Amino acid sequence: MIDNPLAVSVSESTFMPGFRSLDTEVSDHELPVDGTVPEWLSGSLIRNGPGKFEGNGVRLRHWFDGLAMLRKYEFADGKIRYTNRFLRTESYADAMAGRPTGQFATDEHGPGKLLGFLRRLGPPEPTDNANVHVARIDGELVAQTEVPKLVSFEGTTLETRDEFVFDDMLDVDMITAHLVADPHRGEQVGHGLSFGRSHEYKLFRIPDGTRRRELITSIPTDSPAYIHSIAVSQDHIVLVETPLRINIRKSLSPFTEGFFELLEWNEGIDTKLYVVDRDTGQIRTQPTVDPFFTFHTINAYDDEGTVVVDLVAFEDNTIVDALSLERLESEGFAAVPPGRLVRLRIGSDGTVSSEQLYDGGIELPTVPRNRQTTDYRYAYGQATDREGANGLVKVDTERGQATEWWQTDLYVEEPWLIQRPAGEREDDGVVLAPALDVSTERSLLLVFDGETLDELARAPVPHHNPFGFHGRFFDH
Numbered sequence: 188m189i190d191n192p193l194a195v196s197v198s199e200s201t202f203m204p205g206f207r208s209l210d211t212e213v214s215d216h217e218l219p220v221d222g223t224v225p226e227w228l229s230g231s232l233i234r235n236g237p238g239k240f241e242g243n244g245v246r247l248r249h250w251f252d253g254l255a256m257l258r259k260y261e262f263a264d265g266k267i268r269y270t271n272r273f274l275r276t277e278s279y280a281d282a283m284a285g286r287p288t289g290q291f292a293t294d295e296h297g298p299g300k301l302l303g304f305l306r307r308l309g310p311p312e313p314t315d316n317a318n319v320h321v322a323r324i325d326g327e328l329v330a331q332t333e334v335p336k337l338v339s340f341e342g343t344t345l346e347t348r349d350e351f352v353f354d355d356m357l358d359v360d361m362i363t364a365h366l367v368a369d370p371h372r373g374e375q376v377g378h379g380l381s382f383g384r385s386h387e388y389k390l391f392r393i394p395d396g397t398r399r400r401e402l403i404t405s406i407p408t409d410s411p412a413y414i415h416s417i418a419v420s421q422d423h424i425v426l427v428e429t430p431l432r433i434n435i436r437k438s439l440s441p442f443t444e445g446f447f448e449l450l451e452w453n454e455g456i457d458t459k460l461y462v463v464d465r466d467t468g469q470i471r472t473q474p475t476v477d478p479f480f481t482f483h484t485i486n487a488y489d490d491e492g493t494v495v496v497d498l499v500a501f502e503d504n505t506i507v508d509a510l511s512l513e514r515l516e517s518e519g520f521a522a523v524p525p526g527r528l529v530r531l532r533i534g535s536d537g538t539v540s541s542e543q544l545y546d547g548g549i550e551l552p553t554v555p556r557n558r559q560t561t562d563y564r565y566a567y568g569q570a571t572d573r574e575g576a577n578g579l580v581k582v583d584t585e586r587g588q589a590t591e592w593w594q595t596d597l598y599v600e601e602p603w604l605i606q607r608p609a610g611e612r613e614d615d616g617v618v619l620a621p622a623l624d625v626s627t628e629r630s631l632l633l634v635f636d637g638e639t640l641d642e643l644a645r646a647p648v649p650h651h652n653p654f655g656f657h658g659r660f661f662d663h
């Protein structure tokens with residue numbers, strides 16, 4: 188008997204495999220390959236995402252709450268070796284014991300934890316269920332979520348190491364899982380949020396080869412927005428402050444109860460674009476535009492004084508609720524609104540123009556690593572508006588044309604274009620895209636030609652993987 192109103196006791200087998208827990212872990216397993224993987228492809232795609240949605244009969248409420256599981260596809264000599272492993276954290280142990288705690292929407296002990304916090308007069312422990320993304324900081328691989336508790340892991344076996352500790356004094360209560368890696372300047376740029384008498388967005392850089400977050404600037408706010416990712420051009424950072432706000436008054440800390448409960452869509456206020464000078468930290472301009480919500484920026488670049496920002500925009504916050512497991516299980520993806528690929532051009536005088544670059548629904552967008560922060564032509568993403576499938580799309584942002592690939596029953600996840608080392612064209616390389624075949628209930632890795640999206644190879648994984656979030660490709 189569960190006395191937790193935020194969780195339910197269920198049989199797992201009724202859910203589609205993308206939201207069904209996985210128990211299996213495999214190590215360094217060579218995948219059978221149907222087709223040809225180029226021999227030049229050398230390195231590892233490491234991805235993160237939920238692997239379990241219940242523990243000891245207690246079902247989590249939101250997709251974003253699933254227990255972190257890393258998956259690695261390692262490429263060498265035309266072969267693919269696969270490893271998957273759960274992050275062994277306190278959150279994992281708690282959930283396995285039927286006590287899910289302190290995550291996006293699920294916290295069995297919300298009020299109790301808050302009381303404990305008040306008694307101790309100290310900050311509560313943020314979750315270490317780092318299930319959103321991965322990064323390499325100062326040579327160390329880390330799993331990330333949106334609280335400042337990164338978890339380092341071993342690159343070969345994916346075994347959990349320790350909490351990753353930054354070598355700085357930056358004080359943040361939330362931190363992005365989306366660090367923007369800028370190979371041109373040799374640094375990663377990120378943002379955080381601190382709560383206090385005055386709440387502050389904090390923009391920072393992590394110079395390559397260090398584990399030091401250097402503060403670029405702090406921006407005070409009375410009503411902090413939920414900001415999932417920032418846009419970074421060569422010279423600017425754009426912080427997109429949407430009407431989706433964190434209502435701090437509902438809780439002394441956003442992590443004492445389900446974070447989901449604290450998010451409020453504020454009708455009647457616009458979306459604000461803070462354009463910040465990357466060197467000086469000064470706000471160049473802060474125009475407002477008609478309200479929209481976004482999780483993911485795609486890329487940004489400077490164009491003769493104008494900052495160009497591409498992102499995936501939603502009309503409002505309906506997407507957040509639609510991704511709850513309750514909604515997904517009862518309504519599937521039909522209730523999930525499509526994201527739109529929107530280009531904003533922000534002039535130095537604060538004028539903003541916008542255009543939609545692709546007619547279809549898109550999410551989980553990426554650009555090739557070496558185009559990050561600079562002008563670029565091709566964005567890759569998950570095409571979301573298919574019946575019974577999620578496809579793959581390549582958008583030519585220069586010409587406003589798109590190439591699409593999809594197959595019934597295949598749900599494609601975040602794609603990455605990996606460029607051929609000797610290639611000259613931006614799209615000379617392969618697109619790596621994990622997918623789940625819901626008819627066979629098996630996951631697979633798809634390999635496409637980066638120019639044409641012709642399928643080059645597919646490699647089935649020996650089990651199903653619940654839908655994941657983000658990953659990166661690390662060279663050998």
Ligand SMILES: [Fe+2]
Pocket residue numbers: 319365415482483656657
């Ligand atoms: Fe994300």
